[in-house]
Amino acid sequence: MEGEEMDFELTNRQKQIRQAAREFAEGEFPVVAREYDRKEEFPRDLWKKACELGFIGLFIKKEYGGLGLGFLEFAMVMEEFWRVDPGCGNILLTTFGAELIQLYGTEEQKKKYLPPLTKGKAIMGTAITEPDAGSDILSILTLARREGDSYVINGAKQFITNGSIANYLAVFCLTHPEADSRLKRFGVILVETDRPGFGALKITGKLGIRASDTAEIRFSDVRVPKDNLVGEKEGEGFSQIMQIFNINRVIAASQGVGVAQGALDKTIQYVKKRRQFGQPLAAFQAIQFKIAEMATWIEAARALTYKAGWMVDCGKVDPKLISIAKYIAGEVGVKVTNDALQLHGGYGYIAEYDMERFYRDAKIVEIYEGAKEIEKNTIARELLGRV
Amino acid sequence: MDFELTDEQKDIQKAAREFAEKMFPEVAEECDLNETFPMELWKKACELGFVGVFIDEAYGGAGLGFLEHALITEEFSRVDAGCGAILATTLGSEFILFSGREEQKKKYLPLLPKGEAIMGMAITEPDAGSDVASVSTVARKVNGHYVINGSKMFITNGSIGDYLVVLCVTDEEEKIKSKRHSPILIETNREGFEANQLKRKLGMRASDTAEVNFSEVKVPLENLVGEVEGEGFYQLMTVFNHTRVAVAISGVGIAQGGLDKAIQYSKQRRQFGSPISSFQGIQFKLAEMASLIEAARALCHRAAWMVDHGKMDPKLISMAKWFSGEVAVKVIDEVVQIHGGYGYLGEYGIERLYRDAKLVEIVEGTKEIEKLIIAREILGRI
Numbered sequence: 001m002e003g004e005e006m007d008f009e010l011t012n013r014q015k016q017i018r019q020a021a022r023e024f025a026e027g028e029f030p031v032v033a034r035e036y037d038r039k040e041e042f043p044r045d046l047w048k049k050a051c052e053l054g055f056i057g058l059f060i061k062k063e064y065g066g067l068g069l070g071f072l073e074f075a076m077v078m079e080e081f082w083r084v085d086p087g088c089g090n091i092l093l094t095t096f097g098a099e100l101i102q103l104y105g106t107e108e109q110k111k112k113y114l115p116p117l118t119k120g121k122a123i124m125g126t127a128i129t130e131p132d133a134g135s136d137i138l139s140i141l142t143l144a145r146r147e148g149d150s151y152v153i154n155g156a157k158q159f160i161t162n163g164s165i166a167n168y169l170a171v172f173c174l175t176h177p178e179a180d181s182r183l184k185r186f187g188v189i190l191v192e193t194d195r196p197g198f199g200a201l202k203i204t205g206k207l208g209i210r211a212s213d214t215a216e217i218r219f220s221d222v223r224v225p226k227d228n229l230v231g232e233k234e235g236e237g238f239s240q241i242m243q244i245f246n247i248n249r250v251i252a253a254s255q256g257v258g259v260a261q262g263a264l265d266k267t268i269q270y271v272k273k274r275r276q277f278g279q280p281l282a283a284f285q286a287i288q289f290k291i292a293e294m295a296t297w298i299e300a301a302r303a304l305t306y307k308a309g310w311m312v313d314c315g316k317v318d319p320k321l322i323s324i325a326k327y328i329a330g331e332v333g334v335k336v337t338n339d340a341l342q343l344h345g346g347y348g349y350i351a352e353y354d355m356e357r358f359y360r361d362a363k364i365v366e367i368y369e370g371a372k373e374i375e376k377n378t379i380a381r382e383l384l385g386r387v
Numbered sequence: 388m389d390f391e392l393t394d395e396q397k398d399i400q401k402a403a404r405e406f407a408e409k410m411f412p413e414v415a416e417e418c419d420l421n422e423t424f425p426m427e428l429w430k431k432a433c434e435l436g437f438v439g440v441f442i443d444e445a446y447g448g449a450g451l452g453f454l455e456h457a458l459i460t461e462e463f464s465r466v467d468a469g470c471g472a473i474l475a476t477t478l479g480s481e482f483i484l485f486s487g488r489e490e491q492k493k494k495y496l497p498l499l500p501k502g503e504a505i506m507g508m509a510i511t512e513p514d515a516g517s518d519v520a521s522v523s524t525v526a527r528k529v530n531g532h533y534v535i536n537g538s539k540m541f542i543t544n545g546s547i548g549d550y551l552v553v554l555c556v557t558d559e560e561e562k563i564k565s566k567r568h569s570p571i572l573i574e575t576n577r578e579g580f581e582a583n584q585l586k587r588k589l590g591m592r593a594s595d596t597a598e599v600n601f602s603e604v605k606v607p608l609e610n611l612v613g614e615v616e617g618e619g620f621y622q623l624m625t626v627f628n629h630t631r632v633a634v635a636i637s638g639v640g641i642a643q644g645g646l647d648k649a650i651q652y653s654k655q656r657r658q659f660g661s662p663i664s665s666f667q668g669i670q671f672k673l674a675e676m677a678s679l680i681e682a683a684r685a686l687c688h689r690a691a692w693m694v695d696h697g698k699m700d701p702k703l704i705s706m707a708k709w710f711s712g713e714v715a716v717k718v719i720d721e722v723v724q725i726h727g728g729y730g731y732l733g734e735y736g737i738e739r740l741y742r743d744a745k746l747v748e749i750v751e752g753t754k755e756i757e758k759l760i761i762a763r764e765i766l767g768r769i
Contacts, residue, residue, distance in 0.1 A: 006393060008692045014388070268766065280769060282769050288758065288762035292758035300683070304682055306390075307685060310389075321681065378674075379677055380674045383677055387654075387665040
């Protein structure tokens with residue numbers, strides 16, 4: 001991937017992927033987006049189609065059913081999907097946890113769990129957060145106790161994407177609560193959701209991304225084979241999860257860029273058509289300046305996101321840059337959708353114009369995959385060292 | 388795609404950093420205080436090849452790109468933006484490089500990287516700032532010469548320049564305002580030329596700024612940059628698209644230099660029994676500052692790369708310039724804040740950053756003009 005020279009341009013392949021993603025989203029999402037949002041339902045038909053066209057799990061290697069592309073390409077597709085509709089765009093999160101299996105899983109785990117995802121035969125998720133352990137993830141309590149050749153899992157997880165629709169979840173558990181180092185107490189265990197003792201309760205009434213499934217999960221004596229531990233070694237769960245955050249934060253950043261760009265697109269159209277005081281809104285300098293600012297922030301966030309994604313794909317994971325991209329892109333999503341709604345006036349406030357949905361959807365980027373406060377902690381630690 | 392600097396670019400960056408860190412601190416305060424251009428420093432930078440790297444090798448430059456020029460500018464501004472203005476001694480050479488005739492290139496360009504001449508470009512007038520097309524300094528053809536009359540304002544290197552590219556009206560009859568102008572090279576030792584250094588600028592006091600007057604200044608017709616009259620406005624827009632990248636990145640440099648100092652200070656300064664860097668309020672501030680700088684830098688590097696690859700993107704350039712200016716002002720405000728009372732005093736050099744940063748939002752197109760350009764590219768003509 002690396003050449004001798006700097007090169008800020010997308011490759012032709014990347015441009016084609018982006019174009020295909022845009023056409024798919026523009027062709028399929030707008031007709032159903034409002035309805036899925038209203039019903040708070042996962043768009044199963046869209047997900048199936050996206051699988052058929054190869055958009056799902058394109059970072060998964062070819063031998064496991066994916067396209068073998070990078071996270072930069074994944075981020076681009078996510079951006080294009082979110083540009084049209086964030087809720088529907090989250091059909092791309094049906095592979096959430098596949099990165100973990102691909103990076104750390106055993107060969108058998110990769111063969112078993114990865115191919116169904118890209119074929120549209122399975123959905124997965126990653127269960128980390130608990131009712132009392134959000135940003136402070138070392139405080140999770142879900143316990144996986146070894147009993148012979150099995151783990152027996154007990155505990156509860158909160159805000160789990162795909163929790164009530166997934167076929168299997170990668171669950172962050174305490175496997176060695178007695179280990180001296182807090183960082184060595186965890187393991188990630190794959191749990192099929194049809195196992196006895198597994199319970200999921202779909203959460204309704206979320207502010208936004210309502211087409212994306214979110215659930216509260218319970219494990220009561222859920223028994224899984226010991227081979228369901230991701231990887232061969234025990235006690236590696238925490239570092240595995242941190243690495244996965246680095247990847248998924250780039251993807252979350254691309255969501256912020258996408259929702260902002262989508263809101264700007266709609267706003268540009270609107271200000272050219274809407275006439276007040278005898279001329280289009282676009283003729284007023286205050287509106288022009290606002291549009292210029294929105295576009296600039298988006299361009300800045302996109303530049304950071306692409307660079308962070310490119311670095312990940314080159315094996316140069318840079319947690320500071322990734323956190324910067326995620327923090328800026330999240331803030332840009334919220335700021336730009338706010339401005340976009342404002343410029344739409346009353347029409348922005350009603351469902352018919354979609355802006356209110358974008359406004360609701362954007363906020364999640366500042367919260368999931370590490371709240372923006374956590375991003376700032378990460379950045380500050382890289383700047384200052386341990387204080 | 389490849390977001391990484393090449394090894395050569397990294398070497399240039401490093402050399403620029405070392406030079407600035409070694410040479411600037413001992414003179415920066417003095418130049419600011421006395422409002423003097425650092426002549427010695429400029430000579431030294433020329434010797435080491437930092438000045439005019441974008442000028443072709445055939446004309447004495449290094450034949451590098453505007454990205455490399457930007458990298459040097461960033462490193463210089465990081466240590467001291469005022470001293471960094473020694474790089475602006477080639478201002479206007481872009482006109483000659485892009486539109487000049489061969490003889491002009493041979494005559495005017497090689498002296499600049501050698502440290503044998505300083506130039507500038509004189510565009511702004513007392514009543515024509517952002518509204519460039521209203522420039523009224525006139526060059527009339529009389530007996531095989533141009534005779535120039537008028538005055539220019541806020542001219543960088545105006546009182547130390549050996550020659551200036553001056554935007555003049557050459558066709559007073561032309562109905563289309565943007566087709567009236569032409570750039571004309573004027574040597575500052577010509578009769579009727581007069582420059583007064585402008586004192587007591589807010590910041591960037593090591594950089595020379597002057598008010599310039601032309602009374603019946605006579606120059607040969609071949610001092611017209613290029614072959615044809617009437618294209619000055621468009622030539623200028625192209626030049627701005629290059630110089631704006633350099634100004635934008637100077638904002639990144641100023642902000643980064645400020646952040647460096649704030650990090651250092653916050654680790655040393657103890658209050659309430661611990662270094663202030665241990666307070667989350669300070670940590671988050673530093674994180675926000677670093678994020679803004681990284682975003683601005685990403686825009687600048689991309690804009691410069693596009694320029695060097697013949698894909699000049701005025702929207703992106705204006706974005707980089709507006710954003711970097713705002714980031715510089717915002718970040719330096721926080722830098723002063725973190726330094727508290729010490730930040731407000733002259734001896735720590737922090738208050739100078741606060742004064743220097745503001746210029747990025749004004750020079751080479753105010754941020755309002757950048758936004759106009761961005762909006763026009765997005766919305767089209769309305």
